[in-house]
Amino acid sequence: MEQVVARALSRLSFAWIAASVVAAVLLASSPSTPAQDFITVASTTSTEQSGLFKHLLPEARKATGIEVRVVAVGTGQALDMGRRGDADVVFVHDLVAEERFLAEGWGVKRYPVMYNDFVIVGPKSDPAGAKGNDVIAALKKIAAAQAPFASRADNSGTHAAELRYWKMAGIEPARMNPKAAWYRETGSGMGPTLNTASGMNAYALADRGTWLSFKNRGELVILVEGDTKLFNQYGVMLVNPAKHPHVKKELGQKFIDWIVSPAGQATIAAYKIEGEQLFFPNYKPQG
Amino acid sequence: MHDILSSFALALSLIAGGDAELWRIVALSLEVSLASAVFACALGLPLGGLVAVREFPGRRVVIVALNALLGLPSVVVGLVVYLLLSRAGPLGSLGILFTPRAIVLAQTLLVLPIVAALARQFVEDAWHEYREQLTSLGVSAVRAVPTLLWDLRYSLLTVVLAGFGRAASEVGAVMIVGGNIDGVTRVMTTAIALETSKGDLPLALGLGVILLSMVLALNAAAYAIREWSARHHG
Amino acid sequence: MASAPLFPLEARGLTVVLGGHTAIERIDFVLDAGARIAVLGPNGAGKSVLLRVLHGLIAPSAGEVLWAGSAARARDQAMVFQRPVMLRRSALANVEFALAMNGVRGPERRARARDAIERVGLSSLAARSARVLSGGEQQRLALARAWSLRPRVIFLDEPTASLDPAAASEVERVIGEIHAAGTAIVMTTHHLGLARRVADEIVFLHEGRLTERTAVERFFNAPQSPEAARFLKGELPWNKSSPEPSAD
Secondary structure: OHHHHHHHHHHHHHHHHHHHHHHHHHHHHOOOOOOOOEEEEEEEHHHHHOOHHHHHHHHHHHHHOOEEEEEEEOHHHHHHHHHHOOOOEEEEOOHHHHHHHHHOOOEEEEEEEEEEEEEEEEEOOOOOOOOEOOHHHHHHHHHHHOOOEEEOOOOOHHHHHHHHHHHHHOOOHHHOOOOOOOEEEOOOOHHHHHHHHHHHOOEEEEEHHHHHHOOOOOOEEEEEOOOHHHEEEEEEEEEOOOOOOOOOHHHHHHHHHHHHOHHHHHHHHOOEEOOEEOOEEOOOOOO | OHHHHHHHHHHHHHHHHOOHHHHHHHHHHHHHHHHHHHHHHHHHHHHHHHHHHOOOOOHHHHHHHHHHHOOOOHHHHHHHHHHHHOOOOOOHHHOOOOOHHHHHHHHHHHHHHHHHHHHHHHHHHHHHHHHHHHHHOOOOHHHHHHHHHHHOHHHHHHHHHHHHHHHHHOOHHHHHHHOOOOOOOOOHHHHHHHHHHOOOHHHHHHHHHHHHHHHHHHHHHHHHHHHHHHHHHO | OOOOOOOOEEEEEEEEEEOOEEEEEEEEEEEOOOOEEEEEOOOOOOHHHHHHHHHOOOOOOEEEEEEOOEOOOOOOEEEEOOOOOOOOOEHHHHHHHHHHHOOOOHHHHHHHHHHHHHHOOOHHHOOOEHHHOOHHHHHHHHHHHHHHOOOOEEEEEOOOOOOOHHHHHHHHHHHHHHHHOOOEEEEEOOOHHHHHHHOOEEEEEEOOEEEEEEEHHHHHHOOOOHHHHHHHOOOOOOOOOOOOHHHO
């Protein structure tokens, strides 16, 4: 009996090894991207983590038949993916960087597609007294109180906006030497930065979408909102096929055309968390 | 503590709920990690075996390098693979960046040093014991490698599992070369990272519990096989 | 293969230095077809090293081993170690492995392996995993493995060490059969009784040197060298952990 089992098992393990080798070879050789009707979109963590894409992409597929694969990174990295030719479309929010991208010839045309807004979140107790609807005044108070502030410091669109606001406030903690102890650079995405802020009761600049879908808030609440300076415009661009011939220009353009169409814009407007609209479509055909 | 308990409860309800998306992620994790482990073993076991039995100039350098590569940061591997596979990189024309194959490639590179270094250790110890006997039977050092690997098959199962474990627990490189694309390259670890980013810590931990049970189940099976072999093969 | 000339096996001025220690020194030795030689000597005399050099596992530091005048390592020879290493596979598969490594293919391989296993009385255990066999069974399996290669000389290193008397006498029987089939035997042993019964000649080593080579009866009755005489009186240190089969 033992011998029967022994033989069966040694054959079994042999068979197992053989089978897994075959499986691995099949996996590696089978086309893992069978359909060609997909495009790769480099976008930002704010759109991914707010859940917008989960809502938007199935509708896009229904309307256009295109499978949209989103790689969510910071705006800086997303544009870099476009420059390297690793994305067909970029969907980001940093006007200055987007215009440079276009000027360098990496993009074909920029479509301003929607906006959301930033908020400043901070501990409910608001030790700096930053609450209000003026972002510049709030930052000045935070700096004056030397209250902890978590910065993404990851070259993302949100990070670029934050640096602009600091500049307007006439205080640039990221450039201080030595660096201000209360200014904490996390070097990570919106979510991880909010986790950090929540952990040390720090202030932070966040996009409303990520904030609304963020669950680990702890003591944090929205303190500053409604300032028009806090509006955050998103743009979408096809990567220039002249620079990268493999870019799927027809599919990419078709996706862009849909997202700026009335149907696409309505889909964006329909996305809500807890009854609150997160993104406001604002494409104007002449723009 | 309450959070951790509720994560376990959530993990159980996720498993019981049989959510199709969850199972797709689990299946992809298993698939790419097993494929990586198999590839890494196909290359690493013979490589480790050869280094163990062959004297050649620079052998010590190779051994030190293999052991040092064990500490290779996965993000570095991810970056290198990304730059290789990027359209602007040397292998860009393959067009496999942000596909499961890119993940398999990165994980294979990460697992290979582990497999080779551990295999070298195991085979070298065995070679010490078997060398005279095999030489006496007319077996050359190189020919001895497959014999030793087969004779150590149950011990090497641990190596395979270590490789699988590293592949399955890998997040940095997978995030970079896979892109964490929903439904295409989202695996357990990147899903956990995403849920953590969203601040949904209980769900993230719940997914972690599922990943852990997966690895645990495989290890238990391997342990049982080893126990069995110790009794029946000596 | 069997037709290539093998004998005489000659050792000329064999010296082996291992890690600064001279294990054997200037040994001259000739072995003819069908000879049965037991190599005796106290612990550390260099018995095992001599076997390994003759078998070709250790390269001599000085001197040479010649097979029918040629320095090339002969193939028609086998060795059984004091602790034979078995692969983690069945007893039969272990013998088949040795045959495969020596170019025996197909049905002949299986037939020769079965035959060898049968000759050492292990047929009933052929399918059992080799590593779970008892010490005596493993030693017989090692003999079968060596024998299946049809060597014309076989080197045995302490073939009955640490075996119980029954197992040792079974091993002794197999050695007798191997010799009866015409194979020359060179064996080291601590069992003087075994040496006496199995060997025709004794080669005595002391501190790496060959002090005498004498016919077996004469050696035990009137050893030629003072070292051998002291050894036989039990005055030289040697391992008594493995007693004579007859002593138990």
